[in-house]
Amino acid sequence: MSVEKLLPEEKQGEALNAVSRNSNNSKKLYLESYGCAMNFSDSEIIASILDKEGFDTTQDFKVADLIFLNTCAIRDNAEQRVRNRLNDFKQLKRKNPSLIIGVLGCMAERLKSKLLEEEKLVDLVVGPDSYRDLPNLIETVEGGQKAVNVLLSREETYADISPVRLDSNGITAFVSITRGCDNMCAFCVVPFTRGRERSREPETIVNEARDLFERGYKEVTLLGQNVNSYLWTGGGLKKDNPSEDELKNATTFAQLLEKVALINPDLRIRYSTSHPKDMGDDVLEIMAKYENICNYVHLPVQSGSSRVLEMMNRGYTREWYMDRINAIKRFMPDAGISTDTISGFCGETEEDHQETMSLMEWSGFDFSYMFKYSERPKTLAERKFKDDVDEATKSRRLAEIIEVQKQLSHKSNIRDLGKEFKVLIEGVSKKSADFLYGRNSQNKVIVFPKKDLKKGDYATIKVTSCTSATLLGEAVQS
Ligand code: SAH
Numbered sequence: 061m062s063v064e065k066l067l068p069e070e071k072q073g074e075a076l077n078a079v080s081r082n083s084n085n086s087k088k089l090y091l092e093s094y095g096c097a098m099n100f101s102d103s104e105i106i107a108s109i110l111d112k113e114g115f116d117t118t119q120d121f122k123v124a125d126l127i128f129l130n131t132c133a134i135r136d137n138a139e140q141r142v143r144n145r146l147n148d149f150k151q152l153k154r155k156n157p158s159l160i161i162g163v164l165g166c167m168a169e170r171l172k173s174k175l176l177e178e179e180k181l182v183d184l185v186v187g188p189d190s191y192r193d194l195p196n197l198i199e200t201v202e203g204g205q206k207a208v209n210v211l212l213s214r215e216e217t218y219a220d221i222s223p224v225r226l227d228s229n230g231i232t233a234f235v236s237i238t239r240g241c242d243n244m245c246a247f248c249v250v251p252f253t254r255g256r257e258r259s260r261e262p263e264t265i266v267n268e269a270r271d272l273f274e275r276g277y278k279e280v281t282l283l284g285q286n287v288n289s290y291l292w293t294g295g296g297l298k299k300d301n302p303s304e305d306e307l308k309n310a311t312t313f314a315q316l317l318e319k320v321a322l323i324n325p326d327l328r329i330r331y332s333t334s335h336p337k338d339m340g341d342d343v344l345e346i347m348a349k350y351e352n353i354c355n356y357v358h359l360p361v362q363s364g365s366s367r368v369l370e371m372m373n374r375g376y377t378r379e380w381y382m383d384r385i386n387a388i389k390r391f392m393p394d395a396g397i398s399t400d401t402i403s404g405f406c407g408e409t410e411e412d413h414q415e416t417m418s419l420m421e422w423s424g425f426d427f428s429y430m431f432k433y434s435e436r437p438k439t440l441a442e443r444k445f446k447d448d449v450d451e452a453t454k455s456r457r458l459a460e461i462i463e464v465q466k467q468l469s470h471k472s473n474i475r476d477l478g479k480e481f482k483v484l485i486e487g488v489s490k491k492s493a494d495f496l497y498g499r500n501s502q503n504k505v506i507v508f509p510k511k512d513l514k515k516g517d518y519a520t521i522k523v524t525s526c527t528s529a530t531l532l533g534e535a536v537q538s
Pocket residue numbers: 134135247248249250284285286333334335360362400401402431432433434435436
């Protein structure tokens with residue numbers, strides 16, 4: 061349902077190539093990424109570490125010396141896709157035993173050395189905090205052994221590593237600001253695969269964003285599992301109980317946003333993901349104050365039922381969520397708002413499901429990522445509750461949620477007809493070379509005739525027609 065055409069969701073499993081580099085590295089790395097933007101951003105760190113080891117990226121796994129899958133464990137089907145993909149490489153490995161195959165990221169962290177037993181062709185298992193160790197691990201494998209490093213860290217933020225931008229359009233880039241997650245949402249595997257939450261030093265974030273701007277980039281998306289709880293108190297790990305003195309010198313997420321916004325008014329800022337329980341007015345105030353901080357909030361609700369939210373251990377109620385939506389609209393009446401939902405969580409009744417649908421209607425989300433509950437080993441829900449909503453009911457509820465969102469997206473697009481938006485042009489439309497596409501502040505994709513416009517420009521576009529997924533428009537003289 062998403063109109064976020066170019067977010068990683070669309071690129072799952074594609075090998076992303078490093079662009080605009082002329083290195084003469086002789087060895088080839090084929091790197092496929094799955095999961096969230098954070099994983100895609102990690103792939104850029106992996107590529108950077110391996111670049112120094114003499115590896116160039118390739119999009120053809122047949123010529124690779126090293127095949128890496130940077131994996132996701134969020135739902136069972138995410139892991140299934142990786143296992144299927146590993147199957148594809150079996151023949152290749154048989155023909156070329158010196159080929160090294162590695163599983164990295166969240167599935168590696170979850171399964172640890174078990175993965176080597178389950179998938180015989182895998183040589184290397186590396187968790188999200190161990191990428192600096194990759195050169196040693198590769199050496200171990202070259203010496204004929206298997207290698208595993210799944211240690212999680214309380215400090216690692218890869219702050220000093222300059223990512224190699226993969227498959228970049230040269231205009232938009234991700235910048236990681238926190239790693240890990242300290243929430244324990246009952247359904248979620250992330251705290252187990254990515255460890256404790258830690259914030260990255262603000263200066264390194266601002267420097268990375270400024271460097272991107274100087275290289276022609278026009279938009280950065282600040283990334284974390286829960287960006288609103290970003291807090292730099294002079295050390296890596298977010299302190300549970302910072303002293304008053306530490307807090308005085310601390311940098312909050314709102315302050316970080318402001319620092320990045322001040323780099324240049326032509327550098328747009330987005331961020332993802334927000335957690336409703338930590339979404340404070342201070343952040344909304346800064347967003348409203350700076351034109352270059354996009355008026356778009358992704359605020360995952362998961363469920364509209366306070367009873368289910370409590371079982372999910374989300375730390376807020378339906379009413380709290382509604383209050384946050386009201387606050388967003390108060391500070392930014394034109395804001396784009398999107399969400400995530402889970403259908404069929406343990407004990408979800410028909411009434412709970414109706415509450416999710418009514419909350420969606422009330423909020424009027426512009427788009428949503430909608431999922432069926434998938435039980436994950438070790439999580440609170442797996443230990444405490446029964447996965448008791450049957451598959452057919454989960455599917456039916458999900459289909460109903462998707463239908464509600466489809467209507468909402470269409471209505472939201474119809475509301476935009478005739479409006480003018482400042483759009484950052486990201487590239488040529490996939491459908492026709494005579495058209496360009498870009499996004500407005502609200503994160504909607506708009507397609508329009510090329511004329512004399514080009515990628516990287518800001519243009520004022522008037523919306524002339526729409527489908528439920530895309531806006532079409534025309535450039536106006538501004
Ligand atoms: N840190 C982000 C979300 C990361 S996972 C946040 O808190 O918002 C992205 C989405 O996947 C979640 O918002 C949730 O909707 C979904 N998800 C997570 N675990 C899931 C599970 N076990 N089954 C189904 N969906 C899940």
